[in-house]
């Protein structure tokens with residue numbers, strides 16, 4: 090009989106939950122739409138559908154910000170809704186394994202534990218797994234026996250660069266760069282060069298289709314509002330403009346990787362050199378980032394096959410494989 094247990098990767102943009110009972114992964118937008126400040130109108134992907142289009146009395150927000158919980162009440166509500174959905178409408182007592190970034194304060198880490206405890210999801214046991222360790226497992230790296238694994242996770246709000254060794258974290262740094270910064274850079278470049286206001290979703294669309302557009306040798310056709318006339322217009326945005334406005338953010342990520350490499354104990358260098366960099370997280374799929382990272386560091390870059398899911402896939406291994414249970418730890422009383 091399978092155990093009732095959940096693995097949760099609370100991303101700023103996407104929440105990923107693994108249910109051990111039916112061996113399923115759910116990925117939904119980590120978003121909530123609240124009507125008149127009290128009633129939940131929509132959540133997850135349905136809330137995202139309404140984003141930037143909803144009337145003033147419906148507030149749509151991300152309860153997480155920069156990898157930490159910014160709006161506890163709405164985050165608890167979302168966890169409860171998603172766990173209820175995954176439990177077929179009837180929540181049963183379960184163990185929860187939650188991935189947390191390493192480079193946040195103890196108080197912020199504790200907030201993840203409290204979140205599950207207070208979300209009314211019948212938590213039996215709450216365990217924490219460092220996000221980078223889960224990432225490593227999800228990428229099929231033998232994290233418990235490797236000495237020196239460099240993982241770069243480029244998410245929505247943040248990028249986490251970590252060195253793992255023997256199942257633990259040697260160094261980790263979280264910087265405030267990720268998919269959102271890429272979208273903002275595209276929006277501001279389009280505004281500056283073409284006097285055109287575009288929405289966040291449009292910018293994200295350009296970003297995601299960049300590789301395809303470059304291959305086809307065409308620009309991105311976008312709709313927006315002309316700043317001068319105030320009228321809706323369509324324009325073709327050349328891919329060169331997009332690539333050049335992203336460079337600054339790619340460089341912040343590369344600089345962070347270099348800083349971590351400089352601080353890495355030399356004994357771990359051999360493994361890092363042998364294995365290369367593991368690049369994951371949804372926004373790591375952006376065109377040119379892997380190439381630039383490889384060229385600037387001289388290391389091979391291993392690109393994740395399922396970058397959005399690597400952390401939650403790692404959590405599924407912790408839940409299912411006895412050998413990996415030891416990478417999870419308890420924050421307080423309710424643990425092992």
Ligand SMILES: Nc1ncnc2c1ncn2[C@@H]1O[C@H](COP(=O)(O)OP(=O)(O)OP(=O)(O)O)[C@@H](O)[C@H]1O
Nearest residue numbers: 100101102103244245246247268370371372374375
């Ligand atoms: N094909 C793609 N190309 C470029 N970016 C993409 C692609 N697919 C998704 N993204 C971006 O990935 C980001 C979401 O990735 P992910 O789910 O790993 O982040 P998160 O875990 O929610 O964020 P964080 O780690 O900051 O908490 C979004 O910015 C999204 O636009």
